[in-house]
Amino acid sequence: xxxxxxxxxxxxxxxxxxxxxxxxxxxxxxxxxxxxxxxxxxxxxxxxxxxxxxxxxxxxxxxxxxxxxxxxxxxxxxxxxxxxxxxxxxxxxxxxxxxxxxxxxxxxxxxxxxxxxxxxxxxxxxxxxxxxxxxxxxxxxxxxxxxxxxxxxxxxxxxxxxxxxxxxxxxxxxxxxxxxxxxxxxxxxxxxxxxxxxxxxxxxxxxxxxxxxxxxxxxxxxxxxxxxxxxxxxxxxxxxxxxxxxxxxxxxxxxxxxxxxxxxxxxxxxxxxxxxxxxxxxxxxxxxxxxxxxxxxxxxxxxxxxxxxxxxxxxxxxxxxxxxxxxxxxxxxxxxxxxxxxxxxxxxxxxxxxxxxxxxxxxxxxxxxxxxxxxxxxxxxxxxxxxxxxxxxxxxxxxxxxxxxxxxxxxxxxxxxxxxxxxxxxxxxxxxxxxxxxxxxxxxxxxxxxxxxxxxxxxxxxxxxxxxxxxxxxxxxxxxxxxxxxxx
Amino acid sequence: xxxxxxxxxxxxxxxxxxxxxxxxxxxxxxxxxxxxxxxxxxxxxxxxxxxxxxxxxxxxxxxxxxxxxxxxxxxxxxxxxxxxxxxxxxxxxxxxxxxxxxxxxxxxxxxxxxxxxxxxxxxxxxxxxxxxxxxxxxxxxxxxxxxxxxxxxxxxxxxxxxxxxxxxxxxxxxxxx
Numbered sequence: 001x002x003x004x005x006x007x008x009x010x011x012x013x014x015x016x017x018x019x020x021x022x023x024x025x026x027x028x029x030x031x032x033x034x035x036x037x038x039x040x041x042x043x044x045x046x047x048x049x050x051x052x053x054x055x056x057x058x059x060x061x062x063x064x065x066x067x068x069x070x071x072x073x074x075x076x077x078x079x080x081x082x083x084x085x086x087x088x089x090x091x092x093x094x095x096x097x098x099x100x101x102x103x104x105x106x107x108x109x110x111x112x113x114x115x116x117x118x119x120x121x122x123x124x125x126x127x128x129x130x131x132x133x134x135x136x137x138x139x140x141x142x143x144x145x146x147x148x149x150x151x152x153x154x155x156x157x158x159x160x161x162x163x164x165x166x167x168x169x170x171x172x173x174x175x176x177x178x179x180x181x182x183x184x185x186x187x188x189x190x191x192x193x194x195x196x197x198x199x200x201x202x203x204x205x206x207x208x209x210x211x212x213x214x215x216x217x218x219x220x221x222x223x224x225x226x227x228x229x230x231x232x233x234x235x236x237x238x239x240x241x242x243x244x245x246x247x248x249x250x251x252x253x254x255x256x257x258x259x260x261x262x263x264x265x266x267x268x269x270x271x272x273x274x275x276x277x278x279x280x281x282x283x284x285x286x287x288x289x290x291x292x293x294x295x296x297x298x299x300x301x302x303x304x305x306x307x308x309x310x311x312x313x314x315x316x317x318x319x320x321x322x323x324x325x326x327x328x329x330x331x332x333x334x335x336x337x338x339x340x341x342x343x344x345x346x347x348x349x350x351x352x353x354x355x356x357x358x359x360x361x362x363x364x365x366x367x368x369x370x371x372x373x374x375x376x377x378x379x380x381x382x383x384x385x386x387x388x389x390x391x392x393x394x395x396x397x398x399x400x401x402x403x404x405x406x407x408x409x410x411x412x413x414x415x416x417x418x419x420x421x422x423x424x425x426x427x428x429x430x431x432x433x434x435x436x437x438x439x440x441x442x443x444x445x446x447x448x449x450x451x452x453x454x455x456x457x458x459x460x461x462x463x464x465x466x467x468x469x470x471x472x473x474x475x476x477x478x479x480x481x482x483x484x485x486x487x488x
Numbered sequence: 489x490x491x492x493x494x495x496x497x498x499x500x501x502x503x504x505x506x507x508x509x510x511x512x513x514x515x516x517x518x519x520x521x522x523x524x525x526x527x528x529x530x531x532x533x534x535x536x537x538x539x540x541x542x543x544x545x546x547x548x549x550x551x552x553x554x555x556x557x558x559x560x561x562x563x564x565x566x567x568x569x570x571x572x573x574x575x576x577x578x579x580x581x582x583x584x585x586x587x588x589x590x591x592x593x594x595x596x597x598x599x600x601x602x603x604x605x606x607x608x609x610x611x612x613x614x615x616x617x618x619x620x621x622x623x624x625x626x627x628x629x630x631x632x633x634x635x636x637x638x639x640x641x642x643x644x645x646x647x648x649x650x651x652x653x654x655x656x657x658x659x660x661x662x663x664x665x
Binding site: 053088094096097244273277402407408411 | 581582585586589590591592593594612613615616620624650
């Protein structure tokens with residue numbers, strides 16, 4: 001019949017092309033092109049969105065490639081689980097796609113494996129034809145000001161990790177006794193933190209926010225949140241959806257400084273639509289024309305302010321305030337620069353959250369790393385001067401963008417890899433052992449990997465506990481507990 | 489057989505009504521069901537409640553993919569364009585990542601001027617996400633929010649290029665702020 005010929009033709013076409021736009025069953029073509037033992041084997045380091053999207057694309061584009069995903073935690077999904085705010089469950093729908101990928105017959109997930117410590121990248125390169133580094137950005141960008149290490153000062157990454165149940169942030173003791181909180185940075189992460197600090201408990205208690213965080217927020221005395229940026233209203237990095245959520249947050253009212261919006265209304269007409277709508281909404285909030293029931297909680301932007309020093313309380317152990325340098329703007333638009341004027345102002349506050357960006361760290365001596373840009377040097381996902389090494393996601397292009405940005409970026413890396421397989425740039429002629437070579441190493445080193453079906457046991461248990469509490473899930477906070485549930 | 493689809497339609501319509509009321513109160517209901525229930529919140533409020541049964545009521549639509557290839561498929565009135573893409577197994581890379589819940593812009597589609605004008609009102613929520621789409625045009629909409637009606641018979645929607653189709657030789661500069 002015509003259809004099977006069309007299918008096979010489409011598959012041949014897709015093998016020859018970099019960009020693959022047709023799906024077809026893999027069985028037909030395996031008979032035609034692959035011999036047993038000659039499947040290309042790819043290892044992906046990192047089980048977050050970048051890792052999963054890279055795997056997804058590889059599996060679709062090549063009918064025989066085997067993809068193994070290694071993840072340091074026992075559980076997958078990275079920032080989708082630990083970064084996306086608890087009150088944004090729709091954003092987490094991508095987990096369904098990742099689950100499909102993990103359950104693909106040519107894909108396997110290996111959790112609880114620390115690449116760089118339990119197994120080296122060199123050992124992975126011996127076992128696989130290609131290694132894709134998708135391990136993200138687990139470090140913080142430091143403020144670089146005195147007082148940064150006082151109690152009451154947190155990075156947004158750690159604060160978010162704490163309310164989202166990241167095991168390494170389990171013991172963050174969030175001090176929420178202060179009436180005023182200052183967040184440094186005006187991106188979406190900053191707005192997420194502000195929103196979680198001020199959200200009514202009735203909303204939060206129905207989300208997958210962790211129990212300790214819920215209890216801490218229930219006892220919180222924070223009533224006023226200032227979101228501080230070094231440039232002006234036209235340079236905020238957040239997007240309109242998050243701003244609208246703040247404007248509409250029940251029980252809160254915007255509190256801005258109208259003087260900081262001088263000249264902004266006039267600039268509106270020349271702005272591209274996305275920036276224009278965002279700025280219009282901000283202006284509306286600043287003019288106090290937004291509805292908000294019960295104004296006991298307030299939030300607002302403060303512009304043209306950079307942190308200079310975090311001021312200690314008299315007992316010197318914790319933060320009591322922040323000294324902000326006042327800036328002026330040079331230039332305009334996205335390229336405008338903040339220039340210090342020399343003037344400062346002090347704000348009394350006991351909670352300071354620095355939301356100025358995440359940062360990647362080097363994983364292994366075998367992997368080149370650019371310490372200035374804090375990324376792996378690469379061209380279109382091919383690691384420079386390292387054959388057989390690729391990268392995708394934040395470790396490739398820096399820690400910005402939403403999940404869809406990472407998705408497109410990962411597809412890009414996968415395309416480069418596929419292209420290299422087709423041109424011979426990547427040698428796939430020698431058979432490689434893949435996970436069969438890695439498993440004995442892990443066993444010898446006392447590492448017990450967690451499979452995807454092991455994760456599903458953890459998943460089921462979390463959802464069961466959540467149901468009892470009226471939440472979608474009650475996250476486990478402790479690696480030991482996760483491993484116990486995984487190997488039950 | 490004629491009763492069951494009508495009942496199904498009524499119950500999904502009432503789910504939609506509840507969801508649209510909640511949306512006005514700024515409370516989010518969680519997506520426990522699939523993409524189909526989440527799509528077309530506004531449009532379904534005003535559409536007919538009985539589901540047509542016969543195939544003459546199908547609507548033909550064309551999609552142009554990122555390679556410029558034209559695909560012709562049929563959908564039912566009330567289906568969103570995302571529903572159609574998924575049901576017809578149209579293979580657009582990364583399309584509909586958030587499953588129709590207005591949490592991404594990956595179902596971004598570009599329409600012809602005359603068709604665009606017929607597409608019905610756009611909500612703030614849709615525009616907020618559309619604002620993030622790469623290659624935004626004056627006739628862009630999110631496919632998960634566009635519901636098929638008979639008047640859209642024969643329309644064409646183009647899947648725009650995604651960010652990475654612009655090749656940059658040196659990727660990986662962190663954004664400065």
